[in-house]
Amino acid sequence: MTKKEFFSLLDKHEKGICSEKENELLLYFCNKAQGKNKMNLWNLLEKEQTRIRLLKNITNSLKISETKTVNAEKISWRYLGAIAATFIGLITLVYLFQKNDKIPGNTITLELQDGTLKVLDESATTKLFDKHGNFLGNQKKKELAYYSRYSTTKLTYNTLTVPYGKTFNLLLSDSTGVHLNAGSSLTYPVKFLKGQERKIFLSGEAYLNVKKDSQRPFIVNADELNIRVLGTQFNINAYPEDDVAEVVLVEGSVSLYHDEENFIKQGTLLSPGHKASFNKKHKTVSKEKVLTDQYISWIRNELIFRKMTFENILKKLERHYNVKISNNNLKLSKEKFNANLGTQPAIEAVLKDLKTTYNINYTINGDQITITE
Numbered sequence: 001m002t003k004k005e006f007f008s009l010l011d012k013h014e015k016g017i018c019s020e021k022e023n024e025l026l027l028y029f030c031n032k033a034q035g036k037n038k039m040n041l042w043n044l045l046e047k048e049q050t051r052i053r054l055l056k057n058i059t060n061s062l063k064i065s066e067t068k069t070v071n072a073e074k075i076s077w078r079y080l081g082a083i084a085a086t087f088i089g090l091i092t093l094v095y096l097f098q099k100n101d102k103i104p105g106n107t108i109t110l111e112l113q114d115g116t117l118k119v120l121d122e123s124a125t126t127k128l129f130d131k132h133g134n135f136l137g138n139q140k141k142k143e144l145a146y147y148s149r150y151s152t153t154k155l156t157y158n159t160l161t162v163p164y165g166k167t168f169n170l171l172l173s174d175s176t177g178v179h180l181n182a183g184s185s186l187t188y189p190v191k192f193l194k195g196q197e198r199k200i201f202l203s204g205e206a207y208l209n210v211k212k213d214s215q216r217p218f219i220v221n222a223d224e225l226n227i228r229v230l231g232t233q234f235n236i237n238a239y240p241e242d243d244v245a246e247v248v249l250v251e252g253s254v255s256l257y258h259d260e261e262n263f264i265k266q267g268t269l270l271s272p273g274h275k276a277s278f279n280k281k282h283k284t285v286s287k288e289k290v291l292t293d294q295y296i297s298w299i300r301n302e303l304i305f306r307k308m309t310f311e312n313i314l315k316k317l318e319r320h321y322n323v324k325i326s327n328n329n330l331k332l333s334k335e336k337f338n339a340n341l342g343t344q345p346a347i348e349a350v351l352k353d354l355k356t357t358y359n360i361n362y363t364i365n366g367d368q369i370t371i372t373e
Contacts, residue, residue: 120168136150163322182204200218200220203223203238302342
């Protein structure tokens with residue numbers, strides 16, 4: 001079961017519209033994944049992480065043994081009834097925790113291997129240490145740089161999460177630079193090990209400048225898509241809610257392949273100046289030549305849309321400005337638009353431009369925006 005399928009099923013469970021078979025499958029997968037740590041490297045945003053922890057707590061509280069989950073057909077409804085009751089109770093606890101939580105929702109966070117959550121103050125300069133007091137790296141305002149000489153013999157992961165409305169820079173231990181866009185999360189080793197591939201896990205969008213190392217290939221995993229490189233610059237757009245993941249190559253070369261493929265025999269090679277689009281549903285890759293500067297304009301805080309559907313434009317605006325946009329003009333959803341909105345425009349200016357150019361009407365109420373007919 002993929003991450004997207006898992007959350008789709010979880011959404012149905014929360015709404016109470018799962019079939020008996022789907023409920024059994026959800027419980028079976030959750031318990032199996034917990035036992036094998038299958039979810040540990042999922043690069044998830046905070047909301048998704050909370051939901052997974054809820055399900056883990058449910059299976060722990062019910063103490064469902066591995067023998068009872070070997071075959072999903074054998075899971076009885078009495079367990080599902082207990083799960084429903086436990087789930088409601090845990091949701092209440094999480095709500096109360098979040099209500100009194102001192103960590104603001106719109107903050108950049110760093111989760112350490114042991115689960116410790118640190119808030120990164122964008123105006124601060126500070127040092128980062130592991131749980132043993134060993135120096136990991138430095139944070140200087142909107143960049144976190146890991147120490148190249150940090151000594152370890154095993155892979156230890158950190159997860160950096162950037163909320164809507166913000167971006168952040170990361171320098172990995174091998175000097176690979178990562179620029180994370182709004183609403184993105186990256187899981188990565190604090191130190192890449194000698195003789196082993198360098199692999200990180202992305203949810204969202206990032207621009208990478210990979211340090212060349214012919215002995216240690218660099219791999220970016222974005223759910224089912226893998227991008228394998230040696231040293232290059234490229235942009236990945238792979239938000240979980242999007243149907244298509246895009247890779248735009250600025251320089252160097254990359255090979256794209258999904259989890260079921262061998263990158264040598266079945267990987268798709270990409271040349272500089274080209275974009276690869278990975279269809280998550282059909283597991284297919286298409287390529288086209290593009291102007292790469294338009295796809296990396298976000299790292300300069302520029303908003304440029306080229307032949308982009310209106311629904312995708314709205315998603316990007318939500319992430320960029322940390323607002324909620326409802327579209328009541330559904331006939332526009334699949335229409336494609338072009339727009340060059342300049343550097344750091346206010347959301348009001350963006351909406352005004354869309355109205356002037358394309359006669360798109362809207363209303364604004366705080367951070368709630370509605371596209372009207």
